[in-house]
Amino acid sequence: DSGVTQTPKHLITATGQRVTLRCSPRSGDLSVYWYQQSLDQGLQFLIQYYNGEERAKGNILERFSAQQFPDLHSELNLSSLELGDSALYFCASSVAGGPYEQYFGPGTRLTVT
C-alpha cells in the first residue's frame, strides 16, 4: 500500500459526459502528479500541483482540468469525454517537487462508451 488513495476505482460513462477523479496523497506529501496510461500512448504525464499551485503541465487536453485543495487532495476533471479518453488515470505524490520518488495510487479505470 503506497498510502495514495484514488476514487473511484472504475468509472463507466458515455461520450460527452463529465467526470471527476479524486486523489489523496500520502500524509506529508505536498506534490501531486496525474498520469494517463493507455495502450497506444503508454504512461503520459498530465499535470502537477505543488502545495495548491499548478507547477507543470504535460500532454493535458484543454477539456481536462485539475486542482489541488488546501487539504492537499486533488481532483482531475475530464469533460466532453470521447472514446479515446478511455484509459487508466494514476495519481502520484511526492514529498516535494523535484527529483524525488513518486508514490502511485491504484488508479481509476475510465471507460467511455
Add this chain to the structure above:
Amino acid sequence: GNSVTQMEGPVTLSEEAFLTINCTYTATGYPSLFWYVQYPGEGLQLLLKATKADDKGSNKGFEATYRKETTSFHLEKGSVQVSDSAVYFCALSDLAGSSNTGKLIFGQGTTLQVKP
C-alpha cells in the same frame, strides 16, 4: 526533449534465470532514474532509484546502476521467480523548467513472464 527507451518485450524466462532489461535515456542535466513495477490490475510500485552517476539502486534482489557515459540504467536480477512476472517501467525525472517539478518520463514498459 528528454526520453527513455526500453527493450521490447515480452521477456520470457524460466524460474531462477538471470534477468536483464535494458533502459537508455536522453536528458539534459542530471536527472534521477527510477524503475517501477506494475503487477496485473495494480498501480505502479517504486522498485529502485539512483540519483547520480555511478549510483547503484537495489531492492528485492533487483539492481540497476546509473551509467552516465552510456546513458543507461539497465535492470538486473540474478535469479527470477514466478512472482516477478509483471511490467517493468524505466523512468527519469524531468527537471526542465521550474526547479520544483520532477515529472516522470517513462519508457514504454517491458513485460516479464517467468515460467516455473
